Amino acid sequence: MNTTGPGDKGLRLIPFRGLRYVPERVGSLAAVTSPPYDVVVRPDGLHHLESADPHNIVRLILPQAATPVERHRQAARTLGRWLAEGVLAPDAKPALYVYEQRRGELLQRGVIGALALSAPSDGIVLPHEDVMPDVVEDRAALMRATEANLEPLLLTYRSGGEAGGAADAPEGAGTSGVIERTVRRPPLLATTTEDGFGHRLWSVTDPGDLAEITEDLGHHQALIADGHHRWATYLRLRDEHTDHGPWGYGLVLLVDTARHPLQVRSIHRLLHRLPVGRAVEALAGSFRVRTIEGPLPEALDALAGAAASGNAFVLAGDGRFHLVDRPDPGLLARTVPADRPAAWRALDATVLHSTLLDHVWRIPDAPEHIAYIHDTAAAVDKAERDGGTAVLLHPVREEVVRELARQGVMMPRKSTSFGPKPATGLVLRSLTLD
Template identity: 45%
Template sequence: MAIPELPSPDGLVLRPFRGVRFAVDDLAAVTSPPYDLISREDVQTLLDAHPNNVVRLILPGSDQHRYAEARETMLSWLASGVLATDDLPALYVYEQSGPGVLLRGLIGDLGLSDPGKRIVLPHENVMPGTVADRLALMRTTESNLEPIFLLYDGDGGFTSRLIADVTTTRRPAVDVLTDDGIAHRLWALTDQEELDGVAAELYGRQALIADGHHRYATYLALQREYHAEGRGPGPWDFGLALLVDSTAYPPDLKAIHRVIPGLPLQEAAARAKGAWQVHDFAHVEEALEALASATGPAFVLAGNGPSHLLTDPDPVQVEHAMPAARSARWKSLVTSVLSEFLLPKVWGIQDDERSVLIVHHDPAIAVRMARRESGTAVIVRPLNVEDVLAIAAEGERVPRKSTSFGPKPRTGLILRTFATG
């Protein structure tokens, strides 16, 4: 049986949709960080914060019935009025502000495009297990529970001017302060002339996926699945997305660290000495200071005992480990050296979800986890934004979990269901 051709726009499409929003008194208490930033300890804290916290939908548990439970929870909240659907389709202006933080963009239905058209540009590889998990949740709930985060070059055009006007002159539909001190506001754009202006400007643009590669891969997988079943065009041809003009609101790119359970720190350092310069430090803080000023590929190894700074890897060994087809820029990335050389060649470890744990942003959390797991924390410097953009523009993808663009949208402010999309 031939697979039907999928609907695919020839330009960037962000269409209005009827948002689903919490109708509770304490809106902050039902929101959460994105699912992949929530630790096991955080889950319980969020559950305790409010009986209707969105974590019950995005991370519904660990047993075989968890996806069905998420669906039943969502249907119950819709029936009881905990969740309510907006009357009119809208694009939603989203603002996130706080000390050192200002992000503004549009949340809407992103038209899913053929990757070959290079309208939506991924820059990072994904792991099949995570996609399978998100696909099962999305298929069962028939909803997009949190937006992916896209960047585009708006160059101060109509959309950017409209967002600036809306956020400074109009009353928001949502105005909430979360416990991290960040204010989140939403405005619904329903004026047809404004919507048409946005649509016309965006159609000729490209967008880079800053955050949400696994969710975007899930959007595409579900679209293919539903069309193979003969469902035809529908809400599965779109996915919830936040689109931000990177010229007006430059992103913050942070590091993602690794923890290798069961690899003792001193063994990790000893095995690295055949390929790296290994510098010893009594305190991890000293090693991190040295990492900040190091040139070329460098990592801090930390856990139980003295810390170590790895610098100046053997260039012959590194080059031999790198895939021949990759560009010189890709080979120079610290995460490429980590995933292609340090992990598999030096330590004999496969870079997968079971062998390598992920910690976003905070080295201290990675060190604590390494000590708890009797393993090694690998502290990584953030990549350069220009390198990521250039690699994506050439059609390459950086290794998995190489980038953490921010500030990330808060989960639970607005949802999208297929029934209303």
């Protein structure tokens, strides 16, 4: 990712008084955490998290009630009650937070803070995916009701080989230097979640360390890796407040992917009302379709092989897997918009939405027709149980994502899933404390 030049306006991360669970008031820190709201598979995952602990954070990020208005009010009441009861408490001093995730050989470290929200035209924070207005409105209503940022976005920047970045600084300097020094101290919290990830969190309050991070990040721009809807929500709420104040900042985790590369995974589609048989039948003459009896890893290997030479998908939901590839070039020419860069036109998600969903299957991109599911096995399982079709995609290369973002070209919504994602519930930001 390019940096801004010395003296230019770049990323500005400020300390805040983090809201954190009081360990003595909950069963365990692991039991009150959750994946990000859009990764929770509902209803199964939601019920699992709700039953893990009565104070699980999912009761704030995905409250359950009869209407949207009541859901948001319920989240606000729950947050207020937990604060009054001492289940959650603010830290004594404003801080930035070093956050570590580790599982086996995978190690990711970054800094959590309140990021100054910049206009899209400034090019400081680069989105790469379109958003769904109804989701943004729901998240905005929830933030208005709770007056809190309940979970951090995941943003990435790159220091390696960039003029003015941390890679040019002396060893142990810049944001990475502060992180390296901080993790030698005992953490504020440490827990291991059921997915096998260990999580540790430290506070950074030393003025010298904070100044070092400010100077370093001021040379960088960032890519939104996870949280496009929440970013759009931040910007909407900032614009609603003329004086901005605490609404001029949003909770983020910043990770230097030159030091800690992220994994890029696909987000799959579940077509609720389209059985696999009808989906396959409609592809006749437009795509090549081959049946793979399974298991799922074999189908994914076949998808990877086919995706190396062109657009490819796997359809599932009838106990088998159907590899779909070699689209008719004439069909693509007629259905894929021609006013975008070649890299965008060649994306599997572009072909899926422009050609398959809009033209071949004629399925509206609405929640009653399409669900977006991160977990591959869960997508297949739900399709088989519900009689729908799971459309499995191969991941997009990170280089493609970055290049399109630099050009200001939006990928189709839910095109990528960067990870590991920060656990929700380890640190929250109240807008009434800032």
